[in-house]
Amino acid sequence: MVEIRKPIQMAEAVERVMSHVHKLGTEMLLLEDTYGRVLAEPIIAKHDVPPFDRSPYDGFAIRAADSAGASGDARKSFQVIGEIGAGHVADRSIEEGESYRIMTGALIPEQADAVVMLEQTVENEKGFTLRKPFEAGENISRQGEDAKKGERLVEAGTVIHPGTIALLATFGYSQVRVAKRPIAGVLSTGTELLDVADGLVPGKIRNSNGPMIRAQLTRMGVESKSYGMMEDDLDACTEIVERALQETDFLITTGGVSVGDYDYLPAIYERLGAEVLFNKVAMRPGSVTTVAVLGEKLLFGLSGNPSACFTGFELFTRPAILSMMGCTAPFMPRIQAKLGDDFKKANPFTRFVRASWSMTSEGIVATPAGFNKSSAVSSIARGNCIIVLPSGTRGFEKGMTVDVLLLGAEQGVERWEL
Ligand SMILES: Nc1nc2c(c(=O)[nH]1)N[C@H]1C(S)=C(S)[C@@H](COP(=O)(O)OP(=O)(O)OC[C@H]3O[C@@H](n4cnc5c(N)ncnc54)[C@H](O)[C@@H]3O)O[C@H]1N2
Ligand code: MOO
Numbered sequence: 001m002v003e004i005r006k007p008i009q010m011a012e013a014v015e016r017v018m019s020h021v022h023k024l025g026t027e028m029l030l031l032e033d034t035y036g037r038v039l040a041e042p043i044i045a046k047h048d049v050p051p052f053d054r055s056p057y058d059g060f061a062i063r064a065a066d067s068a069g070a071s072g073d074a075r076k077s078f079q080v081i082g083e084i085g086a087g088h089v090a091d092r093s094i095e096e097g098e099s100y101r102i103m104t105g106a107l108i109p110e111q112a113d114a115v116v117m118l119e120q121t122v123e124n125e126k127g128f129t130l131r132k133p134f135e136a137g138e139n140i141s142r143q144g145e146d147a148k149k150g151e152r153l154v155e156a157g158t159v160i161h162p163g164t165i166a167l168l169a170t171f172g173y174s175q176v177r178v179a180k181r182p183i184a185g186v187l188s189t190g191t192e193l194l195d196v197a198d199g200l201v202p203g204k205i206r207n208s209n210g211p212m213i214r215a216q217l218t219r220m221g222v223e224s225k226s227y228g229m230m231e232d233d234l235d236a237c238t239e240i241v242e243r244a245l246q247e248t249d250f251l252i253t254t255g256g257v258s259v260g261d262y263d264y265l266p267a268i269y270e271r272l273g274a275e276v277l278f279n280k281v282a283m284r285p286g287s288v289t290t291v292a293v294l295g296e297k298l299l300f301g302l303s304g305n306p307s308a309c310f311t312g313f314e315l316f317t318r319p320a321i322l323s324m325m326g327c328t329a330p331f332m333p334r335i336q337a338k339l340g341d342d343f344k345k346a347n348p349f350t351r352f353v354r355a356s357w358s359m360t361s362e363g364i365v366a367t368p369a370g371f372n373k374s375s376a377v378s379s380i381a382r383g384n385c386i387i388v389l390p391s392g393t394r395g396f397e398k399g400m401t402v403d404v405l406l407l408g409a410e411q412g413v414e415r416w417e418l
């Protein structure tokens with residue numbers, strides 16, 4: 001008798017996975033190796049930024065008071081007593097009527113309190129003249145205007161991107177404490193699977209899920225160990241799953257999770273004594289997505305159907321991995337967009353449609369990326385986002401406002417309401 005599975009809601013499924021995530025601890029890394037990692041400590045300003053008052057322009061540093069009354073008819077003259085390039089400091093403070101030629105980024109000399117841009121001056125042998133009065137503080141980039149010493153600038157749990165790296169470098173972090181990154185195991189199951197390099201033979205197809213999943217991991221900067229392809233053989237598959245679990249932090253399998261005669265993943269979980277968190281979710285594609293846990297390790301049993309496999313990874317595996325790495329905003333960002341095409345097929349389950357978004361004169365439009373069955377592979381290639389269509393009895397029309405999940409974003413969100 002075939003097992004009748006009871007679907008659980010998407011939000012409940014995500015919650016079950018996330019509540020079984022084990023954090024991997026932290027490590028110190030050289031700054032240059034931290035891109036894509038998660039900060040294990042907040043970035044607190046070690047000093048003011050900028051650390052001194054400096055010139056935002058190439059020009060002349062003056063005492064603003066000396067420019068009082070300047071006009072086109074009564075230009076004020078300044079004597080130039082020296083030059084300060086960025087990285088250099090003035091020899092002395094300036095006196096009445098004096099100025100330093102100063103370059104962008106150079107420390108403002110003592111007594112100077114304004115900078116005149118080169119373009120605002122007429123130069124002469126002794127110095128220059130100007131035609132307007134300056135206020136104290138004008139054109140000065142103030143010490144601490146960007147960040148004050150002690151200020152909490154970025155929270156722990158944030159993914160490090162190039163901007164974060166700039167900030168860490170500013171404060172002299174040559175090494176950074178980050179969360180450890182997991183190593184993923186990837187195994188594709190299916191007797192029908194051929195290697196990418198193999199020629200087609202009747203009844204067989206090439207393994208596209210394995211390379212796709214590894215690329216989805218690479219996109220998030222996560223290393224993976226491939227366990228290749230396995231024929232649907234219970235003993236052999238169990239053995240390799242066991243081995244993979246010893247060698248990696250979590251395992252992604254593709255295929256074999258439904259109710260077919262050769263869908264062995266449910267039996268493998270049972271043999272290993274893994275706790276199945278769910279094996280049916282009210283979503284499409286990917287309703288058969290199964291997640292199990294053994295000890296501290298998660299087993300993601302993604303569907304064999306390519307679109308379902310892809311979607312299962314993005315919706316369940318990706319946030320779980322980011323959470324293992326200590327990320328506090330592990331979910332894909334969600335925006336709203338206009339539906340670019342009719343999507344008439346109603347569904348009792350929430351539908352995740354591979355789509356492509358673009359900016360138009362009518363705002364953001366997300367258009368389904370073509371053939372959208374769970375078995376589709378062409379639409380995953382064309383899509384750059386996922387449209388979320390709530391379950392219900394009606395279809396959706398072009399122009400309706402829909403929720404869209406963005407793929408491949410560096411910065412995520414703390415929660416989804418799916
Ligand atoms: N009686 C029922 N049949 C099916 C149900 C169901 O509820 N009752 N669910 C259907 C749904 S929905 C899906 S999705 C699939 C899921 O199947 P499995 O996850 O068990 O995957 P397989 O049976 O192994 O393969 C499904 C499909 O995907 C192709 N495949 C598998 N691996 C790969 C790969 N690495 N690269 C490319 N394509 C792959 C495979 O050849 C099959 O065509 O079950 C439905 N059936
Ligand atoms: O699990 Mo199947 O992918 O619902 O479509």
Ligand SMILES: [Mg+2]
Binds near residue numbers: 257258260262304
């Ligand atoms: Mg199957």
